Amino acid sequence: MSDPFFQPVSGFEVPRFAGVPTFMRLPHVEHGHDRFNDVQIGLIGVPWDSGTTNRPGPRHGPRQLRDASTMMRAQHAVSGMRPFEAANCADLGDVGPNPADIIDSMDRITTFYNKVMDAGIVPLTAGGDHLTSLPVLRAVAKDGPVGMVHFDSHTDLFDSYFGGTQYTHGTPFRRAVEEGLLDPKKVVQIGIRGTMYDTEDRDFAAANGIRLILIEEFHARGVEDVMAEAREIAGSGPTYVSYDIDFVDPTFAPGTGTPEVGGPNSWQAIQVCRELAGLNIVGADMVEVSPPFDQSGGTAFLGVSIMYEMLCVMAGQVAG
Ligand code: MN
Ligand code: MN
Numbered sequence: 001m002s003d004p005f006f007q008p009v010s011g012f013e014v015p016r017f018a019g020v021p022t023f024m025r026l027p028h029v030e031h032g033h034d035r036f037n038d039v040q041i042g043l044i045g046v047p048w049d050s051g052t053t054n055r056p057g058p059r060h061g062p063r064q065l066r067d068a069s070t071m072m073r074a075q076h077a078v079s080g081m082r083p084f085e086a087a088n089c090a091d092l093g094d095v096g097p098n099p100a101d102i103i104d105s106m107d108r109i110t111t112f113y114n115k116v117m118d119a120g121i122v123p124l125t126a127g128g129d130h131l132t133s134l135p136v137l138r139a140v141a142k143d144g145p146v147g148m149v150h151f152d153s154h155t156d157l158f159d160s161y162f163g164g165t166q167y168t169h170g171t172p173f174r175r176a177v178e179e180g181l182l183d184p185k186k187v188v189q190i191g192i193r194g195t196m197y198d199t200e201d202r203d204f205a206a207a208n209g210i211r212l213i214l215i216e217e218f219h220a221r222g223v224e225d226v227m228a229e230a231r232e233i234a235g236s237g238p239t240y241v242s243y244d245i246d247f248v249d250p251t252f253a254p255g256t257g258t259p260e261v262g263g264p265n266s267w268q269a270i271q272v273c274r275e276l277a278g279l280n281i282v283g284a285d286m287v288e289v290s291p292p293f294d295q296s297g298g299t300a301f302l303g304v305s306i307m308y309e310m311l312c313v314m315a316g317q318v319a320g
Contacts, residue, residue: 002085005035011073021066022091023126024308029090031115040087040318041311042121045094046109049290050102051131051169053161055257057290058129061300062094064291065126068300069307076312078274083308083315092116092123102167106135113139122314124307127287129257130156133242134172137181140240140283147186147234148173149279151272152244153194153260155212157201169288174201177208182240184208188233190226190272191215191247194260215262223268227275234279241276241284241310245303253302255294266302273309281317284310 008025022028023043029035045062052058075082083089095112097105109132116123117139125136130152140146150156150173157177158170166175173189176182189205193215205212211233218226246256249263264272289303 003038003088006084006088006090008074008084016070021070023066024069024072024084024089024091026084026089026091028093030093035090037119038088039090039092039119039121041089041124041314042092042116043089043124043126044092044112044116045126046097046128046132047094048097048099048105048109048127048132049129050097050099050105051167051172052129052257053168053170055290055293057257057292058127058288059099060291061128061289062126064294064297064300065286065289065304065307066091068297069304071301072304072308079312079316081312081316083312086315087318089311089315092121106167109135110138114142117142122281122318123283124311124314125283125285125287126303126307127285127289130169130244130287131167131172132287133285134167134175136283136285137176137240138179141181145180145183146282147237147239148182148188148242149230149234149239149276150187150189150242151191151247152189152242153191153246153263154244154258155189155192155201155205157204157210159200159204174204184210186234186237186239187211188213188230190230191218191263193262218264223271223275227272231275231278236280238282239279241279241281243284243286243306243310244288245286245299246288248302253299255299256288256290257293258288269302269306270309273306273313276310276313277316281314284314
């Protein structure tokens with residue numbers, strides 16, 4: 001039975017442009033709230049981009065994504081899923097980062113997510129740049145390595161930047177493998193493309209058994225075939241889903257720091273999410289939405305549309 005407390009504000013009662021914009025118009029339930037332990041899926045903002053090596057801005061992502069998310073309605077058009085009735089969903093607020101200190105920020109993020117995991121809440125994160133996924137995984141995978149389905153133009157598997165800097169948005173999954181947070185044989189990275197520095201990241205993937213599905217293969221095989229393989233790789237074990245908005249072609253998602261041409265369109269961008277059904281999802285994120293480069297607001301709208309698709313799959317999993 002759906003819990004009245006966890007229902008979003010209806011657009012039939014208060015117009016969707018009015019009111020304080022929480023994620024999907026859900027109740028705001030921070031740690032310490034008396035309903036915190038009843039939340040099943042928590043939407044969390046991580047307004048942070050200190051890992052960004054080129055064009056910044058994802059620190060403004062959560063606020064923009066919350067605003068755009070007021071466009072989401074109660075029911076999925078194809079599956080019929082009503083996610084807010086199938087699971088207790090809430091906006092858990094933002095992690096307050098330290099914009100001047102990467103290590104301190106990561107500790108703050110992990111501390112926040114440890115409380116979320118301890119309460120049995122499945123987190124759906126709005127970043128933030130892609131380094132956000134590392135401190136989140138430190139909490140999500142604290143009991144052992146997880147698999148990952150990763151949508152991105154980039155592998156984010158580099159060792160370091162600028163002569164030894166270990167923590168940037170180009171390195172999170174290299175660190176996650178080294179720290180035992182990811183089981184590389186259960187990791188698939190989809191949509192990889194663009195000009196390259198060198199092959200260091202791809203060599204690391206090959207040496208560790210990470211499956212890369214380059215964009216050429218994605219376009220040749222199509223969404224359903226590629227995603228069937230992704231589900232097979234991740235298997236039935238705990239799986240994290242990480243979605244970098246630069247997976248999508250910059251025609252549809254220009255508001256991001258490191259765009260790469262030749263990517264999926266907005267239809268394929270949501271289609272891949274529908275194909276996640278059947279996985280054992282223990283957390284998901286939408287990262288790298290950069291409002292300063294999002295002149296139309298369309299990138300944030302696509303970002304929350306993708307979050308809604310992922311949320312529907314996650315809610316179906318909670319409902320059983
Ligand atoms: Mn990325
Ligand atoms: Mn990327």
